[in-house]
Amino acid sequence: DAGITQSPRHKVTETGTPVTLRCHQTENHRYMYWYRQDPGHGLRLIHYSYGVKDTDKGEVSDGYSVSRSKTEDFLLTLESATSSQTSVYFCAISESGTGRMNYGYTFGSGTRLTVV
Amino acid sequence: AQKVTQAQTEISVVEKEDVTLDCVYETRDTTYYLFWYKQPPSGELVFLIRRNSFDEQNEISGRYSWNFQKSTSSFNFTITASQVVDSAVYFCALSEAEETSGSRLTFGEGTQLTVNP
Numbered sequence: 001d002a003g004i005t006q007s008p009r010h011k012v013t014e015t016g017t018p019v020t021l022r023c024h025q026t027e028n029h030r031y032m033y034w035y036r037q038d039p040g041h042g043l044r045l046i047h048y049s050y051g052v053k054d055t056d057k058g059e060v061s062d063g064y065s066v067s068r069s070k071t072e073d074f075l076l077t078l079e080s081a082t083s084s085q086t087s088v089y090f091c092a093i094s095e096s097g098t099g100r101m102n103y104g105y106t107f108g109s110g111t112r113l114t115v116v
Numbered sequence: 117a118q119k120v121t122q123a124q125t126e127i128s129v130v131e132k133e134d135v136t137l138d139c140v141y142e143t144r145d146t147t148y149y150l151f152w153y154k155q156p157p158s159g160e161l162v163f164l165i166r167r168n169s170f171d172e173q174n175e176i177s178g179r180y181s182w183n184f185q186k187s188t189s190s191f192n193f194t195i196t197a198s199q200v201v202d203s204a205v206y207f208c209a210l211s212e213a214e215e216t217s218g219s220r221l222t223f224g225e226g227t228q229l230t231v232n233p
Contacts, residue, residue, distance in 0.1 A: 033220065042122075042207060042223035058220065090161065092221070104151055104211075105221055107161040 003027045006091050006108035013115055019078040021111050023091030025071075031094040032074040033105070034058075034066065036087040043090060049074055081115040088112050118143040120210050122224035129198055130232050137193045137227045139208030145169075150184065150191045151209040151221070161207070167191065198231045205229070 004025045013019050023032060031050055035043040035058075045058030047066040055066050063085060065077045078085055091108040119142040129135045141150065152164040165175065167184050175182045179196045195202055208224040 035223075040125075040225060042120075042225045044223070045220050048220055088159070104149070104163060104166045106163075107153075109160050 004108045006111050010112045013081050016080050019081050021076045023074040025093045029093040029095050033092040034076045035090045083115050086115045118210050118222050120224035122227050124227045126228045128230045132197050134196050137206050139191045141189050141210045149211045153207045155205040200231050203231045
């Protein structure tokens, strides 16, 4: 029933290389988010988008950039990957910015990124 | 800034015991939304419940119940007669009320629940 897919699901990359993660939705939702999950920290917001070409920073945005050229795709780029960016990355979508509609926020299955 | 605290990092119970997961939040908004998500070992995030700040009625769904108390800024989650399949990480989360470009979901650190047979 996906509605939201993340690719790749797993990736191992070397320090210093650029990496792009993709989030694709078929729900036509306005809002899209990138979170990272680390032990002891829960999920923390990296960047989010409130429309095509409209993005803003979250609480842990350093070292990351995003782009949203069309409604269905939200890309997260690590310009030069570091070991501290080893994490599980989740994309989420929402019809409303507050999650007040339907089931609130729908999450992708996650991307496990390892930087060696 | 909004904040969610789940003080219980790990809880271990024996099957059929009742267990309560605590969630305390901070926000300056008068209107906000609270969520609980479950993350089983497979890793996906499963929506459990959403509550808005004006609805303080407790909710029960099968073995799950939620106690929302604005006076103590808490939104606790109780599983009655726990089962092994309830073993997961549970997250409490808070979102702002305004439909602005800056709205986002803030998570607690999560509570790892292990239900032993």
